[in-house]
Amino acid sequence: MHEYFTIEQLRKYSFEKIKRIQDLRFKATCRYMLPYVPFYAELFKKYGIDPFNMTKIEDWHDKGLPLIKKATYMKKPEDFIVEPDIKTILANHIAYLDNQDEYGAAAHVLLSLHKKEILQKYYAPKMLIFSGGTETGNPVPVMLTAEQKFDTLMGVLKIVGELILPKFDAEQKIGMNVFPYAPHLGWHAVHHALDLNADLNLCTAAGGAMPTERLIALAGKTKPNIICGMSDYLRNRFLPMAIEKKITLPEKVLFVNSAQKMHEPERDKIAELARKVGVKEATVLDFYGASELKEALMPECCPGSGFHHIAPLSTIVRTVSVSHATEELIDEWNFSENGYAASWNIDGAGTLLAGYFVGDKYERVVNEKCPNCQLNAMRIYGINRIREVEAQLKLTGMVEEKVKGTRVNLAAIREKALSLPEVKEAQVVLKKNKVELYFVSDKKIKEKLEKLFAGAEIKPKIIQSTLAKLGNKKLEGIKT
Numbered sequence: 001m002h003e004y005f006t007i008e009q010l011r012k013y014s015f016e017k018i019k020r021i022q023d024l025r026f027k028a029t030c031r032y033m034l035p036y037v038p039f040y041a042e043l044f045k046k047y048g049i050d051p052f053n054m055t056k057i058e059d060w061h062d063k064g065l066p067l068i069k070k071a072t073y074m075k076k077p078e079d080f081i082v083e084p085d086i087k088t089i090l091a092n093h094i095a096y097l098d099n100q101d102e103y104g105a106a107a108h109v110l111l112s113l114h115k116k117e118i119l120q121k122y123y124a125p126k127m128l129i130f131s132g133g134t135e136t137g138n139p140v141p142v143m144l145t146a147e148q149k150f151d152t153l154m155g156v157l158k159i160v161g162e163l164i165l166p167k168f169d170a171e172q173k174i175g176m177n178v179f180p181y182a183p184h185l186g187w188h189a190v191h192h193a194l195d196l197n198a199d200l201n202l203c204t205a206a207g208g209a210m211p212t213e214r215l216i217a218l219a220g221k222t223k224p225n226i227i228c229g230m231s232d233y234l235r236n237r238f239l240p241m242a243i244e245k246k247i248t249l250p251e252k253v254l255f256v257n258s259a260q261k262m263h264e265p266e267r268d269k270i271a272e273l274a275r276k277v278g279v280k281e282a283t284v285l286d287f288y289g290a291s292e293l294k295e296a297l298m299p300e301c302c303p304g305s306g307f308h309h310i311a312p313l314s315t316i317v318r319t320v321s322v323s324h325a326t327e328e329l330i331d332e333w334n335f336s337e338n339g340y341a342a343s344w345n346i347d348g349a350g351t352l353l354a355g356y357f358v359g360d361k362y363e364r365v366v367n368e369k370c371p372n373c374q375l376n377a378m379r380i381y382g383i384n385r386i387r388e389v390e391a392q393l394k395l396t397g398m399v400e401e402k403v404k405g406t407r408v409n410l411a412a413i414r415e416k417a418l419s420l421p422e423v424k425e426a427q428v429v430l431k432k433n434k435v436e437l438y439f440v441s442d443k444k445i446k447e448k449l450e451k452l453f454a455g456a457e458i459k460p461k462i463i464q465s466t467l468a469k470l471g472n473k474k475l476e477g478i479k480t
């Protein structure tokens, strides 16, 4: 059973062939998975959709189905998990495989003495992953099955290694994970990627798990040459402290950023700081992923190559334009060459999001063989995670913004500030890449507020103000 393409297949298969196989999985997913997802069973009924008429991704638009907003998903994530009918699960699963021309896999299940175990692995949710929301406490949760966690995700992470590491010719590859430890996709993906691809995985974590001082002391002794973490942390904490503590790192180091947008100057900054601790050749790569895209992690193959969609059998990712939205759904939309990302999970069971409006905007999507790695993988450039709050409100139904690639819920910042009894009024202002928090109080509580946001990835700049200055009765809680 093909749950992912190997790197050889990604080189060999044409874009047409990949799309054909994606559509086969889409068709099987519509027939044998989505009807067992409470939200979609209801949606299909409401829109008069016979799942057997859905044969290709374009049908989602042509048959008048809407896109689902994040706010709608977040209201009841449990309604998006496949709940197979135990009475028909075996017959359904065989049909699901047959519909994808996976006759060998179907025969294997039928002849197996361990049918129950196979089905359990394929259908029972095993692991909860999150992405985003480190700031807001409102991350997006998604359930992976054992099949997806142990087989698909690991398969995809192995491809990541095969894609990136051949160009990185260090004799011994020692990996250090400096993502904050949490049930967050970033830490887990990096941890397993290093387990699979490095000779030695130091199994570290940043955030509250290990203080930066200790990570630096360890790095000074063990000389890691694959260091994975968020660009902000690498630039503002990890490397400055490495310089301060006068440790040295190997001559060649591969830095990998993920979970937040890395701008080109930040890439240079990491290399520049690394030079000060003895790194003559720093390669800084970027990664894109989101829990809603599940195993579809998208690496660069070399700096600036665009993000490679190397797991097209996990999630179909397309861009769309939007012309009308209600509070819950986007009811007038169309596929477009670039624009807002929409996704359809076709990776089996667990959480299934189909016709899901991701919200990130892709400047350019290229469906051509990559000149660097020769992979026939869709490549995405210019992922804009900073969007107009208003547009986002209209589209996703949440006042949420990504600042420096981190999803920030502006409304939650205001709420948190207002939770202090001394705060009379608060206003959150989004300025380009900064968040400012104005507060009104009779007491001196600036420090207290700063402490309140000390653990946040994006700390708002805290400024005392007066009600008059904030516009008194016409006060806007959130300004952009």
Ligand SMILES: [Zn+2]
Residues within 6 Å of the ligand: 300, 301, 302, 305, 308, 370, 371, 372, 373, 374, 375
């Ligand atoms: Zn490439």
